[in-house]
Amino acid sequence: MSYFIKPANYKPILNLQQTEVGITKIKDFFQANLSAELRLRRITAPLFVLRGTGLNDDLNGVERAVNFPIKDMDDVRAEVVHSLAKWKRVTLADYSIENGYGIYTDMNAIRADEELGNLHSLYVDQWDWERVMTAEDRNIDFLKMIVRRIHASFLRTEYLVSETFPQIRPVLPEEIQFIHAEELRQLYPDLTPKEREYQITKKYGAVFIIGIGCKLANGEKHDGRAPDYDDWTTPGEKGLPGLNGDILLWNPVLELPVEISSMGIRVDQQALLRQLEMENKQERLDLYFHKRLMEGTLPLSVGGGIGQSRLCMFLLRKAHIGEIQASIWPEDMRKTCEEADILLI
DSSP: OTTOOOOTTOOOSSOHHHHHHHHHHHHHHHHHHHHHHHTEEEOOOOSEEETTSSOSOOTTSOOOOOEEEEGGGTTEEEEEOSOOHHHHHHHHHHTTOOTTOEEEEEEEEEOTTOOOSSSOOSEEEEEEEEEEOOGGGOSHHHHHHHHHHHHHHHHHHHHHHHHHOTTSOOOOOSSOEEEEHHHHHHHSTTSOHHHHHHHHHHHHSEEEEEOTTSBOTTSOBSSOOOTTSBOOSSEEETTEEOSEEEEEEEETTTTEEEEEEEEEEBOOHHHHHHHHHHTTOGGGGGSHHHHHHHHTOSOOEEEEEEEHHHHHHHHTTOSOGGGTSOOOOOHHHHHHHHHTTOOOO
16 A cells, blocks of 8 residues: 555546546557557567566566466466567567568566556556667667657647547647756756656656666666666767666656656667676576577667556546556555545456
């Protein structure tokens, strides 16, 4: 319950039936716009992958994957995906996707180590996407162009929601702001990373924080990121490291920032070696994904994930992610939500 926020005087703008209509409209419309903006084709994704291949996303490197034995394969273990950050890059190669084009998919996952609350559920659903790029595009300007196109899709989807439900007024700014995590630290030196996110997102409404995973000048990280998919050590802007980041939107119901997307330019061979050494994870070079990357059989790419339930929650002005998706919640949280007019599915 430590992460549960009870908004004062909360009343759902939409009832259950209207909410379901809104979810369907948002998901159909946004993925079509994202596909057009980034030139992505939809593909089918796995719910689980074999353990030991290096294909699963390690997130911050500490979360445990749900796993199970496969009876018909001599009890070899599979694990439910956390996300598809590395699987997508292999798929780009296997599907022979051309430069400037990519893929997206509906990713469904179970994250058993999540601390449950308004924004965090055991069940994760997101649009995972990946796009082939060239070595010349491995720069911060290219990354910003991709982020702006994603934000444009957010804006069009928000407009659709306001046209469908006039009682919901648009709040997103026309432009998304960019700031490196080190610049953010210097701007608010006495605050924690989460407090910095609160201040900058409240100020601008939509922010992309660059350099997630790299150490800042004080020796600390803004937030953790696995060493083998995003490139957070290559110098990007003003000599600061990082070709990745997080998109944060200001949630007017909860009055706090919401991470809607984690994304970035992916590691090349040099960045992979550098980051594995920094994190003392060199043993991963023996895994399937890492071998293919070092052999040069995987394309350079940019990619990320965009939270489906979180986007719907934001656009439909909901106070709890459980108003968007069906999951399991502690009984005391369910009771508190019911008292606060928060109707969990």
